[in-house]
Amino acid sequence: MLPFVFEWRWDIGHGVFMGLFYLALTVVSLGVVGALAMTFYDLYSGKEVHEEGHGHEDPWADYSYGHDKADRGEYA
Amino acid sequence: MDDSKFWPRGTTRCGTVPFGLWMLFCLLMLGWALVSAFLVLYKGLNQTNMNDYFAFGVWIVVDLAVIALGAGAFFTGFMTYVLKREELKNIINAAVIIGFICYSGAILMLGIDIGQPIRGWFGFWHANVHSMLTEVMFCITTYLIVLIVEFVPLILENRQINKVPDLHFFAHNLHTIMIVFAATGTFLSFFHQGSLGGMYGVLFARPFAARTGVLIWPWTFFLFILSAIAAGPSFTTSIVMITEIVSGKKLTTQKTKAMMAKVSGYLLLFYLVLKISDTLYWAFVQTPGMGLSPSVYYQAPYGTWLLIAELGIGGILPCILLLSPQVRSSYFILLVAMLLNCFGVTMNRFVMTIQSLAIPVLPFEKFIAYLPTWQEWGISAGVVAYGFIVFSLAYRYLPVFPQEPKLNPTD
Numbered sequence: 359m360l361p362f363v364f365e366w367r368w369d370i371g372h373g374v375f376m377g378l379f380y381l382a383l384t385v386v387s388l389g390v391v392g393a394l395a396m397t398f399y400d401l402y403s404g405k406e407v408h409e410e411g412h413g414h415e416d417p418w419a420d421y422s423y424g425h426d427k428a429d430r431g432e433y434a
Numbered sequence: 435m436d437d438s439k440f441w442p443r444g445t446t447r448c449g450t451v452p453f454g455l456w457m458l459f460c461l462l463m464l465g466w467a468l469v470s471a472f473l474v475l476y477k478g479l480n481q482t483n484m485n486d487y488f489a490f491g492v493w494i495v496v497d498l499a500v501i502a503l504g505a506g507a508f509f510t511g512f513m514t515y516v517l518k519r520e521e522l523k524n525i526i527n528a529a530v531i532i533g534f535i536c537y538s539g540a541i542l543m544l545g546i547d548i549g550q551p552i553r554g555w556f557g558f559w560h561a562n563v564h565s566m567l568t569e570v571m572f573c574i575t576t577y578l579i580v581l582i583v584e585f586v587p588l589i590l591e592n593r594q595i596n597k598v599p600d601l602h603f604f605a606h607n608l609h610t611i612m613i614v615f616a617a618t619g620t621f622l623s624f625f626h627q628g629s630l631g632g633m634y635g636v637l638f639a640r641p642f643a644a645r646t647g648v649l650i651w652p653w654t655f656f657l658f659i660l661s662a663i664a665a666g667p668s669f670t671t672s673i674v675m676i677t678e679i680v681s682g683k684k685l686t687t688q689k690t691k692a693m694m695a696k697v698s699g700y701l702l703l704f705y706l707v708l709k710i711s712d713t714l715y716w717a718f719v720q721t722p723g724m725g726l727s728p729s730v731y732y733q734a735p736y737g738t739w740l741l742i743a744e745l746g747i748g749g750i751l752p753c754i755l756l757l758s759p760q761v762r763s764s765y766f767i768l769l770v771a772m773l774l775n776c777f778g779v780t781m782n783r784f785v786m787t788i789q790s791l792a793i794p795v796l797p798f799e800k801f802i803a804y805l806p807t808w809q810e811w812g813i814s815a816g817v818v819a820y821g822f823i824v825f826s827l828a829y830r831y832l833p834v835f836p837q838e839p840k841l842n843p844t845d
Binding site: 393 | 568576622
């Protein structure tokens with residue numbers, strides 16, 4: 359798993375396999391760190407939390423999944 | 435006890451007594467699993483009916499089946515965030531939760547299956563990069579991390595938790611970059627679904643499973659990916675439909691379900707064309723080339739009925755149904771078609787695991803059958819109970835279905 363671990367080899371197999379593994383972990387970690395950084399920015403820039411419908415008539419309007427553009431109540 | 439202040443806004447849920455009784459039933463199933471797990475970990479794998487013939491048993495069948503059925507999470511995420519299919523945002527939350535249940539359940543079950551879970555980290559630390567299973571192990575665990583990251587914002591959007599500013603903004607910001615996680619999840623899932631199939635394809639000593647292929651990938655690598663992405667959306671949608679029937683509420687529109695069914699149907703058609711071609715080549719070219727006849731593969735109790743069940747009842751039939759617009763507009767026939775699709779992929783994982791091992795490969799071996807012990811069934815039931823509990827709690831307390839308030843205005 360790491361270069362100092364027994365049976366590690368500096369070959370293409372380890373390079374590709376472990377390289378992609380660490381790339382995936384890095385992308386996910388950076389995503390979470392980025393979300394945390396944006397959260398601190400929002401908190402310290404005085405952005406307000408909109409409770410109970412986030413100030414909109416539709417209680418789900420500010421919900422990130424499936425709101426404005428999604429179909430509602432329609433049948434195929 | 436009134437827990438209504440935790441329910442999603444604009445919705446109602448059943449009373450605490452029926453919900454408590456349902457949870458009690460699930461906990462009893464979980465108790466069976468815990469007793470079984472204790473016996474297996476304390477006394478060893480002799481508590482199972484696995485032996486020198488069957489190194490894989492019902493746990494691997496269930497593992498492979500739930501991982502295939504959980505593919506709805508990555509493929510729905512891919513279509514929603516990468517291909518920008520807005521309609522699917524109405525069902526993506528359910529897909530993520532089901533994916534999380536399937537993958538975490540599979541890993542919990544593997545923890546028992548390996549017999550020595552405290553040494554499970556050896557596979558990571560001393561990775562054999564030429565092993566299909568190493569790739570599966572790395573990708574499944576990494577993808578579970580991705581699923582947790584995708585599930586967290588949904589938990590944080592619970593009506594009460596979301597009032598905390600830090601958590602509210604964190605959930606919102608995770609949503610805004612969800613495409614990053616969805617794309618990473620797609621990459622990881624694609625490869626581990628394939629490697630699970632590849633593992634069977636490279637079993638050269640098992641003529642039932644071994645396949646030719648391209649470069650380092652046997653055909654089973656691609657067939658497993660295709661069967662998973664064909665069945666995953668069906669499983670997600672059928673769980674949503676069963677939840678609708680149980681709760682008596684409309685949770686998504688028929689249009690959303692029909693779209694999932696259409697995607698499933700076309701992917702299933704593509705898979706079946708390749709799978710039937712592969713089966714014909716395997717039966718009439720590859721097997722005779724090894725000096726065998728296909729009849730050696732199908733002996734009691736694993737007769738040709740398995741082939742008919744897998745490719746006919748669980749393949750061709752649901753494919754025809756899912757591709758029919760009339761069926762997609764019919765609630766119950768659509769549900770049956772989707773469940774048949776899930777049955778087909780489960781049968782595929784069963785035959786690749788159990789039938790492969792039942793066939794004798796040495797002169798002194800016999801064709802033998804395998805029947806799990808109650809401890810093995812107990813662990814399998816535990817994964818189902820765990821899924822019931824997580825999904826029930828999520829549905830009760832989290833805003834899983836964005837369309838629910840509009841579709842149930844009397845709430």
